Amino acid sequence: MSKTTKILIAGFGGQGILFAGKALAYTGLKAGLEVSWLPSYGPEMRGGTANCSVTISDTPIGSPIVDKPDVLVAMNLPSLEKYYNETEKGGFVIYDSSLITKEDLRSDIVTAGIPATKMASDNELPGLANMIILGKVIKETNVLTLEQIKNSLAQMVPAKKIELLEKNIKAIELGYNF
Numbered sequence: 001m002s003k004t005t006k007i008l009i010a011g012f013g014g015q016g017i018l019f020a021g022k023a024l025a026y027t028g029l030k031a032g033l034e035v036s037w038l039p040s041y042g043p044e045m046r047g048g049t050a051n052c053s054v055t056i057s058d059t060p061i062g063s064p065i066v067d068k069p070d071v072l073v074a075m076n077l078p079s080l081e082k083y084y085n086e087t088e089k090g091g092f093v094i095y096d097s098s099l100i101t102k103e104d105l106r107s108d109i110v111t112a113g114i115p116a117t118k119m120a121s122d123n124e125l126p127g128l129a130n131m132i133i134l135g136k137v138i139k140e141t142n143v144l145t146l147e148q149i150k151n152s153l154a155q156m157v158p159a160k161k162i163e164l165l166e167k168n169i170k171a172i173e174l175g176y177n178f
Contacts, residue, residue, distance in 0.1 A: 004057035005143045006066040009130075010083055011075025011096075013041055013050045016130030020073070021052030023134060027144050027152040028056040036064035051079065056143055071141055073133055074100065075116075094136050096129060112140065114178050120171065128171035135175025146176055 007024060011017045018039045025037035036055045042048030053066035072087045074080035074095040080102065087093055089108045097113030105111045114136045116129035125132075138149055150169055157165040 004055065004059065004061070005071060005141065006069050006088075007054040007056070007071040007073065007137070007141075007143075008051060008066045008069035008083055009054070009073040009075070010049075010051035010079035011130075013048045015050070015075045016127065017041075017050040017075060018052050020130040020134045021054045023131075023149065023153060023156060024054045024056065024137075024144070026156055027149050028054075030152045030155070031144060031148050033058055034061050036061045038064040038066075049078070051083075071137060071143075073137060075130065075133065076100065092140060094133060094140065096133060098129070110140075112136065114175060116175065119174055119178070123170070123174060125167055125171050125174075128167060131168050131171035132175035132178075135172035136178055137175075138172070139176045139178075146172070 009017050009021050021037055025035045028035040034057045038053040041050040053064060055061050068086055068088050070088050070091045072083050072093045077100045080095050080100055087109050091109045093109055093111045095113050096116045098115040098117035116132040119132050120129045138144055138146055153168055154165060
């Protein structure tokens with residue numbers, strides 16, 4: 001049976017939305033899977049909207065557009081409000097509970113809040129809430145493994161920024177173990 005997972009990561013520009021999506025897509029590619037990565041962002045560099053469609057599949061992908069995600073990652077309230085009801089029945093929604101309070105949850109999806117921004121701050125990992133949430137995504141969806149994501153990050157982080165690799169891996173592990 002074929003397995004396709006459509007993931008939408010959404011938030012403000014500057015939250016690392018596109019990097020998180022790129023990490024997923026690159027990891028899927030390294031694992032020998034079919035992938036698509038489609039970034040989308042508003043005209044503002046930081047503070048505007050940003051989202052990233054990632055599809056990971058063991059069969060060819062027809063379209064890179066994710067309009068009904070199996071997995072929604074919401075890094076801010078406007079993104080959660082915009083895409084929440086578009087999530088597939090039986091899907092998974094992960095949101096940053098440091099920034100979002102969500103009361104009226106759907107019963108036909110699994111919803112999980114993780115205080116990623118607070119965890120990043122508490123662990124001296126500023127700007128890595130995206131990687132904390134990515135760790136949670138890896139844990140909950142089983143679309144890729146923790147080892148696969150760590151290995152691909154080692155190849156994604158440039159040599160001149162090698163100190164960031166350790167921090168990114170620590171952030172992913174925090175989310176994975178949350």
